[in-house]
Amino acid sequence: MLVRIQGKETVFFNKFTFHFYYGWIIAVVVFLAEFTTSGMGGSTISLFFEPMRQSMGWSLTALVGAVSAQNIAGMITTPFIGILLDRYGARPIMFFGAIFAGVGLILLATVNHIWQFWVIYAVVAALGMNELGRLSSSVVISKWFIKRRGRAMAFAMAGNGAGAMVMSPIIAFCILDIGWRLTWALLGVITLVLMIPPVLIFMKRQPEDVGLNPDGESLVNINDSDTSKVNIRASDIEVQWSVKEALKSKVMWILIFSISLMNLPVVPLVLLQVPFFINEGMSEQMASMIFSLSWIAFTISRFIWGFVTERIPVRICLSGMAFFRSLGVMLLVVVPYPYNIFPFLLLSGLLGGAMTILMPILFATYFGRSSAGGIQGSIRPLLGISQLLAPIIVSWYFDKTGSFNITFFAFGVLGLVGAAIALLAKPPIHNMKSSHRDK
Numbered sequence: 001m002l003v004r005i006q007g008k009e010t011v012f013f014n015k016f017t018f019h020f021y022y023g024w025i026i027a028v029v030v031f032l033a034e035f036t037t038s039g040m041g042g043s044t045i046s047l048f049f050e051p052m053r054q055s056m057g058w059s060l061t062a063l064v065g066a067v068s069a070q071n072i073a074g075m076i077t078t079p080f081i082g083i084l085l086d087r088y089g090a091r092p093i094m095f096f097g098a099i100f101a102g103v104g105l106i107l108l109a110t111v112n113h114i115w116q117f118w119v120i121y122a123v124v125a126a127l128g129m130n131e132l133g134r135l136s137s138s139v140v141i142s143k144w145f146i147k148r149r150g151r152a153m154a155f156a157m158a159g160n161g162a163g164a165m166v167m168s169p170i171i172a173f174c175i176l177d178i179g180w181r182l183t184w185a186l187l188g189v190i191t192l193v194l195m196i197p198p199v200l201i202f203m204k205r206q207p208e209d210v211g212l213n214p215d216g217e218s219l220v221n222i223n224d225s226d227t228s229k230v231n232i233r234a235s236d237i238e239v240q241w242s243v244k245e246a247l248k249s250k251v252m253w254i255l256i257f258s259i260s261l262m263n264l265p266v267v268p269l270v271l272l273q274v275p276f277f278i279n280e281g282m283s284e285q286m287a288s289m290i291f292s293l294s295w296i297a298f299t300i301s302r303f304i305w306g307f308v309t310e311r312i313p314v315r316i317c318l319s320g321m322a323f324f325r326s327l328g329v330m331l332l333v334v335v336p337y338p339y340n341i342f343p344f345l346l347l348s349g350l351l352g353g354a355m356t357i358l359m360p361i362l363f364a365t366y367f368g369r370s371s372a373g374g375i376q377g378s379i380r381p382l383l384g385i386s387q388l389l390a391p392i393i394v395s396w397y398f399d400k401t402g403s404f405n406i407t408f409f410a411f412g413v414l415g416l417v418g419a420a421i422a423l424l425a426k427p428p429i430h431n432m433k434s435s436h437r438d439k
Helices: 023-042 046-056 060-088 089-107 115-130 134-142 147-202 243-248 250-262 268-271 273-280 282-307 314-334 341-350 353-366 372-401 407-423 432-438
Strands: 002-005 009-014 016-020 219-221 231-232
Touching: 002 060, 002 273, 016 023, 023 089, 023 115, 023 134, 023 314, 046 060, 046 147, 046 273, 046 282, 046 314, 060 089, 060 115, 060 134, 060 282, 060 372, 089 134, 089 147, 115 134, 115 147, 134 147, 134 231, 134 372, 147 243, 147 353, 219 282, 243 250, 243 372, 250 314, 250 353, 250 372, 268 273, 268 372, 273 282, 273 432, 282 314, 282 341, 314 407, 341 407, 353 372
Parallel strands: none
Antiparallel strands: 002 009, 009 016, 219 231
16 A cells, blocks of 8 residues: 655555655656666767767767867857756756757758757757756756765666666667667657657656655754754755855866866866777677777776765865876876776776766755756866867867877876866855845
8 A cells, every 4th residue: 555645755565654754756757867878879879970970980089079169069058958947846857858869860861961960969968968968867866866966876877887788788779770870860860759758747847846855854953053853854954155256256166177187087088988999909899899898897886986976075085086087097098908908997987977966966965956957067168178179179189199199197097186186175164145145
């Protein structure tokens, strides 16, 4: 028998009572969204580079330009998406994101000029994937969880790794069997079918809207100044920053600078991993298999670091993760092929694949839940600068020299610098009086 009591599902079975928190339903929907945004061309776009290059005669720099175009589009749209997430919740944002992503992926099957590929993929990513997952996912989980945010974020963002891991061999097979055009169209149809129903049926804005507290916790008793007991919600203790207050914080700018450097190794780690191994002499099928293995490692890494954040300060976790990831990228070019595969998967994958969860956990922990969308959306354009320039630099250097080595190693070194700077970003202190005057 199932009954609903004040927004919490209570299941009575024999003599046992089991309380289920609706936030985990939200986490499942986010898992599906991350699976879709990653597997349907977000993290797997590099699998299309070689067949599209051979078919259309486009250079690697030209193809990577689509990723740069989506970064530019994302820098423009994410501040507005973040504000809309705080105001209206994730359901309408994710619904329209699924529409844009699905239809856009289908249209990618029709491109005949490089500018068409840039424009359509930019729209797919900026107005589709950012709304369906990515920004929406991290904001939603941040609002539904506080104490269990690490494990919830790890589970939800595991969809990102699962999408790349599951879809990589499928995409590689489909490209060989039906061609890259029909493969893009197939991914678009899957996106529409997989995401629209669960978003419309299950997605909610925040736990308070359905009579719940974050993490599903009940009221707790504390003693006030008169030693009398007062019932409060655990979330009432959380300090809430506005977007304006967060952007004025010195800690915020330390984080923006350090994370921008940490993001540089993402280019060799994800975007150009397949072209790198093919250039080393690996077959396309084997390169896609290594790509899938790396995403298995990323997924495990997120669970490891997700639980660790509940016990160790998140800035230390972020710094440690970035250190391992950058070191793995450096060893990728220092250690001869094929012996470089294992240290790469171990360090950059298993120990360094958790940026997707650590960054939103850190911002939510430091600046609270109420403006999580606005804060994360506002800083994405700043973080996007390094992500915009890095792929262009690496692909341009490869087209000129036929090698990735120098740029990969340089980005690994800069990632180590970012890891060290992150240790300086101690939790900020909120000026409650100043905040009250501003209001």
